[in-house]
Amino acid sequence: QKEVEQNSGPLSVPEGAIASLNCTYSDRGSQSFFWYRQYSGKSPELIMSIYSNGDKEDGRFTAQLNKASQYVSLLIRDSQPSDSATYLCAVKMNTGFQKLVFGTGTRLLVSP
């Protein structure tokens, strides 16, 4: 089982729709969760961090965390073509050096 799993996509949504990106993780003791956005040829850019169960909203982005189900998601409301990118889920593991482990990323395509 991979430590952090994401559907590679692509996830295609029309402009204005809600994009839902999902991630599961294996380490039940993990406490810190992050979503990064990566445009082609660029480095990852932090969008959201979440630490507690429930929802956390920031503008058009909402991160959702369910530690019991070991599940974290990112919702993008009113999706725009400029949101087209790869979204990386990252989990800080609760073992050893508490390293950040990344999923393989979900490619999002927002069509005009």
Place this chain on the structure above:
Amino acid sequence: SAVISQKPSRDICQRGTSLTIQCQVDSQVTMMFWYRQQPGQSLTLIATANQGSEATYESGFVIDKFPISRPNLTFSTLTVSNMSPEDSSIYLCSVEPARSTDTQYFGPGTRLTVL
């Protein structure tokens, strides 16, 4: 967050040679890391660069191949030694500005092609 720069931004190298990548941060940071992102893949942690001591390497990465220095709290280097085409990748520096933030920020990356 922190402003992070990397040099070079890209390079094309011959097999058997070595390349040193520099990472500079505009403020003192607690933690610095080096990642590799192979074409079409996600990020893999190479090592944690420790200030004043040897780096901590992840499984599959060794000091002889990827020597790392961190002479102070704002600067680190990663050397890719005795390169082969399989080392062609993007190398990324990241920093965790303070223990309390628990958040990593990435530099712009170095795109390496080995012929």
